[in-house]
Amino acid sequence: MNILVLGSGGREHTFAWKIAQSNRCKSLFVAPGNSGTEAIATNLNIGVTDFEAIKSAVLEHQIDIVIVGPEDPLVQGIHDFFLQDDAIKNVAVIGPQQAAAELEGSKEFAKEFMMRHNIPTAAYESFTKENVEDGYAFLETLQPPYVLKADGLAAGKGVLILNDLDEAKAELKSMLVDAKFGDASTKVVIEEFLDGIELSCFVLTDGKDYKVLPTAKDYKRIGEGDTGLNTGGMGAVSPVPFATKEFLDKIENQVVKPTVDGLKKDNLPYVGFIFIGLIKVGDDPKVIEYNVRMGDPETEVVLPRLKTDLVEVFEAMANQTLSEVEIVIDDRAATTVMLVSGGYPEAYEKGKEITGVDNITDSIVFHAGAISKEGKTVTSGGRVMAITSYGNTYNEAIKKSYQSIEKLHFNKMYYRKDIGFDL
Ligand code: AMP
Ligand code: GLY
Numbered sequence: 001m002n003i004l005v006l007g008s009g010g011r012e013h014t015f016a017w018k019i020a021q022s023n024r025c026k027s028l029f030v031a032p033g034n035s036g037t038e039a040i041a042t043n044l045n046i047g048v049t050d051f052e053a054i055k056s057a058v059l060e061h062q063i064d065i066v067i068v069g070p071e072d073p074l075v076q077g078i079h080d081f082f083l084q085d086d087a088i089k090n091v092a093v094i095g096p097q098q099a100a101a102e103l104e105g106s107k108e109f110a111k112e113f114m115m116r117h118n119i120p121t122a123a124y125e126s127f128t129k130e131n132v133e134d135g136y137a138f139l140e141t142l143q144p145p146y147v148l149k150a151d152g153l154a155a156g157k158g159v160l161i162l163n164d165l166d167e168a169k170a171e172l173k174s175m176l177v178d179a180k181f182g183d184a185s186t187k188v189v190i191e192e193f194l195d196g197i198e199l200s201c202f203v204l205t206d207g208k209d210y211k212v213l214p215t216a217k218d219y220k221r222i223g224e225g226d227t228g229l230n231t232g233g234m235g236a237v238s239p240v241p242f243a244t245k246e247f248l249d250k251i252e253n254q255v256v257k258p259t260v261d262g263l264k265k266d267n268l269p270y271v272g273f274i275f276i277g278l279i280k281v282g283d284d285p286k287v288i289e290y291n292v293r294m295g296d297p298e299t300e301v302v303l304p305r306l307k308t309d310l311v312e313v314f315e316a317m318a319n320q321t322l323s324e325v326e327i328v329i330d331d332r333a334a335t336t337v338m339l340v341s342g343g344y345p346e347a348y349e350k351g352k353e354i355t356g357v358d359n360i361t362d363s364i365v366f367h368a369g370a371i372s373k374e375g376k377t378v379t380s381g382g383r384v385m386a387i388t389s390y391g392n393t394y395n396e397a398i399k400k401s402y403q404s405i406e407k408l409h410f411n412k413m414y415y416r417k418d419i420g421f422d423l
Helices: 010-020 051-060 071-075 078-083 098-105 107-116 129-141 165-176 245-265 299-305 310-318 394-405
Strands: 002-007 027-032 065-068 092-094 124-128 146-150 159-162 187-191 197-205 210-218 221-223 227-230 235-238 272-281 284-291 333-341 364-367 370-373 376-379 383-391
Touching (some): 002 051, 010 299, 010 364, 027 051, 065 078, 078 098, 124 165, 210 299, 245 284, 299 383, 333 394
Parallel strands (some): 002 027
Antiparallel strands (some): 124 187, 146 159, 146 187, 197 210, 272 284, 364 383
């Protein structure tokens, strides 16, 4: 198999790391990749939504499988683009077609899907500029905090949680009338606030059957104690200690099965990962969001726990024989801590030299916003590297990650020192 991974983050380095361990993989390419993928694969200088350039690369390198890391190409229809082109229609694409990618591309679509298939989620209503007054009236019927969600993709920034009614009304106006998130907030979903602890569940599906991967919990806020601005994710742990067997069964029966069945009933072809964001309210799971891809940094703790050959899994997904594959999970816990550029998620500087990576022996270093330049590894993004460790408990694993980080350095490096603090 010749394999192409699309993306350039820690998630994609983790995919490449796992794929490179398979003897079923002949040549591995990553577009555009980073300094981590460069060491184990061939990086191609192509953007993830440049479909024509991706097609040329697929033909040139005789790619058999394309793994789509981020959501943008999926929501823009990369899978459909392949299917509609005779030259590449037989290349397997891991990631859903555009219609199903709307589960992530539109919050309203996702809510309607959940309602239709009786999947537990927060009560909601959606509004546009035309009925903003109804939105204010709906807010008045709710108890604080108020949850406002831009319908479309807003790079993880489209959800606002506000304690004050007047502020919520003002934000609703700013989203709908003043296009705070551009086209993404042409519609806004207002929903009931769910009080509980969050976790994520990851599912593989070939459109017929599914397999459940380990759960993970990520830490989205920049500051310790879950304070400050939202980020892409500052660290993660897997498994989630409060996800008991009983609770996992509930997730499977109340959420996973109806989701996969719902996709079939609605005629939404889906070969790929389903990332289900959940809140445990009392003893029950409620869905807060679907993503049509793996999470980052959740991938950095989920894939290291997968013992099964990932290429075998992808082949089975493409051939619709996933039911025949046995998913074997490492019993150990895995944790990851994200190193970020000072200032992130707001303005930060790039091009800082990263030193000490080679001194790390007890952890796996997944590169994210890092590239090679003139023989050095330098920062190129906000989230720079994810330091993953195994342990018999998540505490042991997290300790290892923090010990490894001591050996690493770049100017203005920042990380949270409390990953796992709430477990
Ligand atoms: P989302 O992009 O939908 O995952 O939302 C981002 C974050 O907002 C989630 O990770 C939750 O922490 C929070 N959130 C979203 N919806 C709700 C809700 N209905 N109740 C409480 N918190 C929520
Ligand atoms: N870490 C959250 C995400 O990938 O969406």
